Amino acid sequence: MTIDGLSDTPRLGTTLFSFTREYLAGEWSLTQCMQAAASLGDEHNVEILDAEHITSYPKLSSTAERAFRSAVDDSGVRLSLYGHEVEYGWVFGQPFDHDRMVEVVVEAMEIASRLGFPMFRANMPKPELLQRLLPHAERLDLDLVVELHAQTIESPDIQALLTAFDDWQSPRVGFLQDLGSFTSKVPRAFLEYKANTGVSDAVLDLIEQGYREGRPKEDVLAEIRALGEDTLAIETTNECFAMFVRTNPDTLTGVGSYLRHVHTKFYEIIDGEEPCIPYPEIIARLKEMGFNGILSTEWTGFNFIDESVALQQVRAQQQMIRRLWQVSGHVQR
Amino acid sequence: MWAEHVVSNTSFRRTDGDDDPSRFSLDLRLNWSRAIPMSCVAEIGLKIDDIPVVPESIIVAQGGEGLRLADWQTRDDIWWPVLEPSTVTASTESPLADGMHKIEVELRIRVPGFAPSPTGVWPTRFNRVTIEEELS
Numbered sequence: 001m002t003i004d005g006l007s008d009t010p011r012l013g014t015t016l017f018s019f020t021r022e023y024l025a026g027e028w029s030l031t032q033c034m035q036a037a038a039s040l041g042d043e044h045n046v047e048i049l050d051a052e053h054i055t056s057y058p059k060l061s062s063t064a065e066r067a068f069r070s071a072v073d074d075s076g077v078r079l080s081l082y083g084h085e086v087e088y089g090w091v092f093g094q095p096f097d098h099d100r101m102v103e104v105v106v107e108a109m110e111i112a113s114r115l116g117f118p119m120f121r122a123n124m125p126k127p128e129l130l131q132r133l134l135p136h137a138e139r140l141d142l143d144l145v146v147e148l149h150a151q152t153i154e155s156p157d158i159q160a161l162l163t164a165f166d167d168w169q170s171p172r173v174g175f176l177q178d179l180g181s182f183t184s185k186v187p188r189a190f191l192e193y194k195a196n197t198g199v200s201d202a203v204l205d206l207i208e209q210g211y212r213e214g215r216p217k218e219d220v221l222a223e224i225r226a227l228g229e230d231t232l233a234i235e236t237t238n239e240c241f242a243m244f245v246r247t248n249p250d251t252l253t254g255v256g257s258y259l260r261h262v263h264t265k266f267y268e269i270i271d272g273e274e275p276c277i278p279y280p281e282i283i284a285r286l287k288e289m290g291f292n293g294i295l296s297t298e299w300t301g302f303n304f305i306d307e308s309v310a311l312q313q314v315r316a317q318q319q320m321i322r323r324l325w326q327v328s329g330h331v332q333r
Numbered sequence: 334m335w336a337e338h339v340v341s342n343t344s345f346r347r348t349d350g351d352d353d354p355s356r357f358s359l360d361l362r363l364n365w366s367r368a369i370p371m372s373c374v375a376e377i378g379l380k381i382d383d384i385p386v387v388p389e390s391i392i393v394a395q396g397g398e399g400l401r402l403a404d405w406q407t408r409d410d411i412w413w414p415v416l417e418p419s420t421v422t423a424s425t426e427s428p429l430a431d432g433m434h435k436i437e438v439e440l441r442i443r444v445p446g447f448a449p450s451p452t453g454v455w456p457t458r459f460n461r462v463t464i465e466e467e468l469s
Contacts, residue, residue, distance in 0.1 A: 017366070051446075052368070058368075087445040088449060090409035125448070
């Protein structure tokens with residue numbers, strides 16, 4: 001904190017999902033993942049993905065609970081958000097009905113509470129389903145956040161949720177903004193990786209240029225089909241436009257006071273900057289909004305970069321965020 | 334990319350307690366970063382030295398049970414954890430000689446966290462990995 005109650009340090013955290021490659025390859029244990037996160041700063045907030053980091057998911061066995069608690073104790077991290085993905089069914093042809101969907105989420109909320117998490121990601125597809133979780137959130141002392149990523153604050157479903165939030169006036173609900181929603185360019189590493197899988201330079205150029213210029217996916221696909229390209233090219237285009245989401249950072253303002261948590265998504269730090277997401281603009285906007293939640297680093301470059309560089313990348317990104325936060329001016333919290 | 338890295342170490346071996354020279358086992362890791370119920374394993378394909386194994390011979394073991402893939406399709410009570418392999422046992426048409434073999438593994442899973450389309454199509458994750466391992 002600085003004079004006049006102004007802060008010049010952001011609250012940082014790390015999603016352990018960033019260390020997926022190291023964890024799944026057996027290079028790092030859960031404890032080592034948490035220790036890596038803890039090495040990044042004094043107050044280090046860690047977020048997990050339940051189906052990845054709880055070894056007995058969807059249940060919490062006593063063995064898994066002991067292992068998890070031990071990892072937290074040994075590393076000294078603080079738990080921030082329990083990342084749960086709402087599941088739509090487990091058996092082909094038998095999608096969950098709403099009752100079963102809620103039941104499965106509540107079971108996950110029980111685990112989150114038992115492990116000591118204060119916040120739970122509940123991407124329920126409808127406001128009325130999220131509302132059914134509210135009594136459980138009260139009982140379990142959990143805050144519920146809905147993630148904005150592929151669905152942005154401008155999506156009709158999310159606008160309906162925003163209206164519901166206004167109606168409920170519950171301090172238990174809010175949004176998690178994934179900054180991947182503001183991807184303005186296709187990451188270099190993605191293009192390189194796809195080139196290595198056999199996608200032609202001509203196709204990758206069309207994808208890169210089309211995305212950068214903000215053209216609709218269907219237009220890019222039409223040009224690629226006109227080249228007589230194959231299934232791989234079509235799949236790559238679809239994957240690119242699904243994985244990367246391009247919206248204007250100005251839309252952050254629409255999230256307003258419901259913004260509770262941020263995934264500071266990034267793909268690759270090059271020379272101290274993330275070239276594909278306009279971080280200077282976004283960090284300035286977050287400070288203007290008086291955001292005082294956690295900026296939780298989420299590195300997904302491991303999907304394209306087959307090297308054990310996660311910690312180096314996460315550290316570089318957090319240095320960038322600290323720097324941008326300081327130069328963005330002082331805003332009262 | 335990480336999935337290929339993870340799936341690639343299969344510990345290709347002759348099946349324990351089985352004298353059949355065409356029978357083999359390998360360990361298969363999940364190609365997804367979240368645990369899934371075994372009912373979501375949609376497809377496992379295997380080729381040894383470019384020749385498909387006998388499809389009906391494929392048995393997948395997880396959680397203390399070994400079943401044909403078709404019999405896993407309703408089993409949402411046993412899950413495939415991300416850090417543990419499923420053991421796949423299968424037979425080739427001809428006896429397998431000692432030495433290096435080319436192994437092609439295909440794995441397709443349904444992702445429970447992705448919503449099915451209005452027509453019921455469930456999004457899947459697919460990987461094909463080709464490796465060489467020694468059998469002795």
